[in-house]
Amino acid sequence: MAVEFSSSSFQNEVLSSNQPVLVDFWAEWCGPCKMIGPIVEELHNEYQGKAVIGKLNVDEHPDIAMNYGVRNIPTLLIFKGGEVVDKIVGAVPKNTIASKIDNGPSVPVCVENTGFLNDTATCDCAAK
Numbered sequence: 001m002a003v004e005f006s007s008s009s010f011q012n013e014v015l016s017s018n019q020p021v022l023v024d025f026w027a028e029w030c031g032p033c034k035m036i037g038p039i040v041e042e043l044h045n046e047y048q049g050k051a052v053i054g055k056l057n058v059d060e061h062p063d064i065a066m067n068y069g070v071r072n073i074p075t076l077l078i079f080k081g082g083e084v085v086d087k088i089v090g091a092v093p094k095n096t097i098a099s100k101i102d103n104g105p106s107v108p109v110c111v112e113n114t115g116f117l118n119d120t121a122t123c124d125c126a127a128k
Helices: 010-015 031-046 062-067 094-103
Strands: 021-026 052-057 075-080 083-089
Touching: 010 021, 010 052, 021 031, 031 052, 031 094, 075 094, 083 094
Parallel strands: 021 052
Antiparallel strands: 021 075, 075 083
């Protein structure tokens, strides 16, 4: 079963991880989240030892969702070295998610309200 991240475990399990981390921001009432849930579970099983795959319930931990500008769910954030390196919004095919875990971002990703743009310290959304 995929890791269930929480406000108290996020620093240790996500930001301090030596492996890439996929965080699925979801909610129980979200239909598309229920569609992507089984894919997240499959990825958890397939990437054991290579990446940490888990979920964060936005209703139970809204502070983390707000910190990363998550406004739509499902939103998948991929962290490497404690930093967001990619973002996926909405239900997408498994191979799309796996490719982003394996290869990293294909285009610059601006994570709203964080001022983070891939490996650059700032992005346009930080100025808004």
